[in-house]
Amino acid sequence: MTAPGTRAGEDAHDLDVEEALALVKPPHRRTPGDHVPARGDHASAPGDRGASPGDQAPAPAPQDATTAGQGTGPTASRQHAHHRAHHGAHHRATPWPEARATAERAGRATRAGAAEAGRSAVTLPLDGALGLVLAAPLTALTDLPSFDTSAMDGWAVAGPGPWTLREDGVLAGHAQPARLADGEAVRIATGARIPPDTTAVLRSEYGLTDDKGRLHPTRNHLGHGQDIRPRAQECRSGDQLLPAGTPVTPAVLGLAAAAGYDTLTVVPRPRVDVLVLGDELLTEGLPHDGLIRDALGPMLPPWLRALGAEVTAVRRIGDDADALHRAIADSEAELVVTTGGTAAGPVDHVHPTLRRIGARLVVDGVKVRPGHPMLLARLTEGRYLVGLPGNPLAAVSGLLTLAEPLLRALAGRPAPERYALPLRDGAHGHPYDTRLIPVLLRGERAVPLHYNGPAMLRGVAAADALAVVPPGGAEPGQETEILELPWATAGLAACFT
Numbered sequence: 001m002t003a004p005g006t007r008a009g010e011d012a013h014d015l016d017v018e019e020a021l022a023l024v025k026p027p028h029r030r031t032p033g034d035h036v037p038a039r040g041d042h043a044s045a046p047g048d049r050g051a052s053p054g055d056q057a058p059a060p061a062p063q064d065a066t067t068a069g070q071g072t073g074p075t076a077s078r079q080h081a082h083h084r085a086h087h088g089a090h091h092r093a094t095p096w097p098e099a100r101a102t103a104e105r106a107g108r109a110t111r112a113g114a115a116e117a118g119r120s121a122v123t124l125p126l127d128g129a130l131g132l133v134l135a136a137p138l139t140a141l142t143d144l145p146s147f148d149t150s151a152m153d154g155w156a157v158a159g160p161g162p163w164t165l166r167e168d169g170v171l172a173g174h175a176q177p178a179r180l181a182d183g184e185a186v187r188i189a190t191g192a193r194i195p196p197d198t199t200a201v202l203r204s205e206y207g208l209t210d211d212k213g214r215l216h217p218t219r220n221h222l223g224h225g226q227d228i229r230p231r232a233q234e235c236r237s238g239d240q241l242l243p244a245g246t247p248v249t250p251a252v253l254g255l256a257a258a259a260g261y262d263t264l265t266v267v268p269r270p271r272v273d274v275l276v277l278g279d280e281l282l283t284e285g286l287p288h289d290g291l292i293r294d295a296l297g298p299m300l301p302p303w304l305r306a307l308g309a310e311v312t313a314v315r316r317i318g319d320d321a322d323a324l325h326r327a328i329a330d331s332e333a334e335l336v337v338t339t340g341g342t343a344a345g346p347v348d349h350v351h352p353t354l355r356r357i358g359a360r361l362v363v364d365g366v367k368v369r370p371g372h373p374m375l376l377a378r379l380t381e382g383r384y385l386v387g388l389p390g391n392p393l394a395a396v397s398g399l400l401t402l403a404e405p406l407l408r409a410l411a412g413r414p415a416p417e418r419y420a421l422p423l424r425d426g427a428h429g430h431p432y433d434t435r436l437i438p439v440l441l442r443g444e445r446a447v448p449l450h451y452n453g454p455a456m457l458r459g460v461a462a463a464d465a466l467a468v469v470p471p472g473g474a475e476p477g478q479e480t481e482i483l484e485l486p487w488a489t490a491g492l493a494a495c496f497t
Contacts, residue, residue, distance in 0.1 A: 107409025340390025429473030
């Protein structure tokens with residue numbers, strides 16, 4: 001991974017165009033497809049006052065952003081050579097929807113192979129299965145309820161009232177009570193076993209006792225079987241309660257326990273090793289002397305956990321090809337995620353390392369901004385590598401494009417339902433590529449956020465989702481597909497624990 005300002009190949013082009021789009025100065029008029037700052041854009045928080053419509057300048061064309069000020073001579077020739085190389089690589093890149101589908105298919109195929117080999121499921125105690133996915137249907141091990149029970153506190157009664165009260169009572173958790181004779185009643189608690197020959201349960205608030213110990217109803221009608229939960233009302237032993245593939249929520253744990261389970265058979269979390277590449281990265285303190293803080297090391301592991309992965313290692317590796325080779329070769333994880341080094345610069349070692357170990361490139365570049373130098377490679381049977389660009393928002397783009405569908409399929413999770421929302425404001429588009437931009441979700445609209453260049457996290461840190469902007473941009477009110485961030489709906493605790 002190269003330091004900022006010295007990037008080569010596709011990474012440099014990505015940086016130039018996207019930073020130009022993100023930082024463009026406000027104009028006096030807007031043309032179709034131009035970005036209109038959303039309310040709160042400039043402060044990256046809802047409610048802040050942004051520029052008014054018409055205050056955003058058209059972005060320079062991509063070629064202008066890359067070639068402005070180059071002049072002529074040898075430098076210009078090198079730039080033209082760079083563009084030829086870029087366009088050749090871009091021609092080979094995979095369209096964004098196809099890249100996501102390819103990653104998901106790879107995960108499904110791997111999981112199917114693991115199932116055939118008997119390695120696709122584990123059995124865990126109930127408290128260890130939360131957040132995983134059922135690998136087998138949940139089948140009732142008993143009738144629910146397993147005996148007739150009282151649905152209310154009150155009296156179990158036999159026949160029409162008034163009733164003679166028995167002195168004893170029936171409590172939950174006790175053995176079968178004595179049979180009721182016709183005209184008898186007995187005090188009963190919620191959840192207690194119903195005495196034989198009981199015709200109904202009279203709720204406490206609907207009965208009065210007199211001084212002779214007789215029970216009188218205060219309502220005229222008491223239906224046969226009222227407030228009795230009959231055996232097998234919810235299910236019979238052997239009924240399928242939930243299919244395989246169901247996410248294990250707290251409610252699923254409760255149902256499993258009620259149905260007699262102590263353990264659950266689930267799909268294990270895919271194991272992921274994270275390799276953060278680059279000599280220029282600091283792990284603490286302020287940037288200095290050409291060194292920058294590592295944003296991806298703190299960000300990626302919890303994000304991957306939110307996507308259902310078990311992060312087994314986080315390693316920082318300098319611009320050292322042999323060290324990268326050893327780290328990938330020694331990993332036993334189902335997925336290795338690397339950051340940076342996916343372009344063609346002098347210290348971009350990911351592609352050469354993949355060739356060295358005989359990996360097969362499944363996706364080599366994606367037609368998306370930011371992050372198009374991302375890649376997906378098959379290392380060995382059942383093991384993959386996702387190469388993320390080094391710029392933070394570009395890495396997020398790669399995470400949601402390749403890692404999320406792959407991990408979802410490996411974990412057996414169902415695909416989220418796709419949906420679109422209209423943009424409150426227009427959004428710039430790339431001439432040829434899909435563009436992912438941070439948005440706030442406000443009512444039935446998505447509000448584009450500023451600070452959406454590939455090296456920027458300020459926009460996505462305030463966002464609820466990313467909007468999928470088609471090539472050429474989107475007009476105000478145009479519907480775009482929405483990729484929700486995992487914590488936007490589930491909450492932080494649900495995602496990261």
